[in-house]
Amino acid sequence: MPTNNRFWTLSSGRPLGGWPDEGTFELVEAPAPEPAPGQALSRTIYVSLDPYQWGYKRRGVDKPGQPCHARTVSQVVESRIDGLAPGDFVFNTNGWSEYGLMGEGVPRPAYMIPRKLDPRRGRISHAVGVLGMLGLTAYAGMMLMAEPKSGETAVVSAASGGVGQIAGQLARERGLRVVGIAGKPEKCRFVVEELGYDACVSHLSPDMAAELKAACPRGVDVYFENVGGAVFDAVLPLFNAGARMTICGxxxxYGDAAGVDSRAALMKRGEPVFQSRGVTVKDLFVGDWIARHDEFMAEVAPLVALGRIKYREDIRQGLETIPSAFSEMLRGANFGKMLVQVSPDPTL
Ligand SMILES: NC(=O)c1ccc[n+]([C@@H]2O[C@H](COP(=O)([O-])OP(=O)(O)OC[C@H]3O[C@@H](n4cnc5c(N)ncnc54)[C@H](OP(=O)(O)O)[C@@H]3O)[C@@H](O)[C@H]2O)c1
Known part of the structure; x- marks a missing residue:
């Protein structure tokens, strides 16, 4: 049994504005926790790094002295939970930590329900990605909320990222023209050549608005919003009558000064167009769609298994790299879904 644990925590209180830097996090060592009845101890293999985690820190959900929250894929080392044995692989929320507890009394977001994973049914890392919360986010926001119809045009921002790559491919499967927005040229190439989008425009281009307009000759019927800012401003004039926009993120x-309600600001900018063209805008929170998880898996897992939906991961190595990988992801230096592998994956 492990005696020691290492984890990353906030070094001092709640970050109020801006982006994380070298001083934001601290690596601490502590005794490994021991499972009580109804709990299990697991060794973290993959830590999922997601943009919402910066919100957790800024809103005070993560506390100094405790491991920063994250969804994880782990292997059980000691279990006092019926039906869970050492060696089993699980989806859980160990956070930015080498080890963690799961089970009775262990705090976690209500909708992040730990579950046993079957490594024969695909890569275990996918449980925090395409076959987990990210896939469900894309499925709910694109297929259930935006109700895409064959022949329409969909635009997806952050198109090469964890959620974006899945959302666009789902729309393509439904028969839409799909246009991505991403950063660097290699990401735009990947979106078209690997993911099968019809076009991809770079938000780094000074001509983004004109290039997007040219890529959407019949306007925009569905917009899957991951970004906001200048990207939203480029999409706004292109909305067709009756278009649907899902605000995913x-x-x-996310680095705006404390107290800025970016959604309210975006709605204010968009309101004249939304009203005049009857655009429906819906907010997405993946936790509201957990009841549709089985339906999502039944539809999307076979597409992933067949290679019709492709999914790129950006896997960094070692617990030490978590803060730098997290900062890189927030500023777009990830290429695919960002993960950190903190211990060996015996399934590979
Ligand atoms: N609503 C929900 O329940 C829910 C659930 C999961 C995720 N989300 C949201 O979904 C979005 C995508 O999350 P993800 O996990 O898939 O992350 P991701 O897309 O893998 O990574 C973030 C990407 O955002 C892009 N980006 C960052 N800053 C940007 C800027 N200023 N302008 C344009 N693009 C920028 C970067 O791509 P480029 O290099 O291409 O710019 C970066 O790679 C986030 O907004 C996240 O908060 C929401």
Whole structure:
């Protein structure tokens, strides 16, 4: 049994504005926790790094002295839970930590329900990605909320990222023209050549608005919003009558000064167009769609297994790299879904 644990925590209180830097996090060592009845101890293999985690820190959900929250894929080392044995692989929420407890009394977001994973049914890392919360986010926001119809045009921002790559491919499967927005040229190439989008425009281009307009000759019927800011401003004039927009995330604003409601600002900018063209805008929170998880898996897992839906991961190595990988992801230096592998994956 492990005696020691290492984890990353906030070094001092709640970050109020801006982006994380070298001083934001601290690596601490502590005794490994021991499972009580109804609990299990697991060794973290993959830590999922997601933009919402910056919100957890800024809103005070993560506390100094405790491991920073994250969804994880882990292997059980000691279990006092019926039906869970050492060696089993699980989806859980060990956070930015080498070891963690799961089970009775262990705090976690209500909708992040630990579950046993079957490594024969695909890569275990997918449980925090395409076959987990990210896939469900894309499925709910694109297929259930935006109700895409064959022949329409969909635009997806942060198109090469964890959620974006899945959302666009789902729309393509439904028969839409799909246009991505991403950063660097290699990401735009990947979106078209690997993911099968019809076009991809770079938000780094000074001509983004004109290039997007040219890529959407019949306007925009569905917009899957991950970014906000200048990207939203480029999409706004292109909305067709009756278009649907899902606000999944507004990552361009996650470093805004405390108290700025980026959604309200975006709605204010968009309101004249939304009203005049009857655009429906819906907010997405993946936790509201957990009841549709089985339906999502039944539809999407076979597409992933067949290679019709492709999924790129950006896997960094070692617990030490978590803060730098997290900062890189927030500023777009990830290429695919960002994960950190903190111990060996015996399934590979
Ligand atoms: N609503 C929900 O329940 C829910 C659930 C999961 C995720 N989300 C949201 O979904 C979005 C995508 O999350 P993800 O996990 O898939 O992350 P991700 O897309 O893998 O990574 C973030 C990407 O955002 C892009 N980006 C960052 N800053 C930008 C800026 N200023 N302008 C344009 N693009 C920028 C970067 O890509 P480029 O290099 O291409 O710019 C970066 O790679 C986030 O907004 C996240 O908060 C929401």
């Amino acid at each position: 507004l990552i361009a604003h």
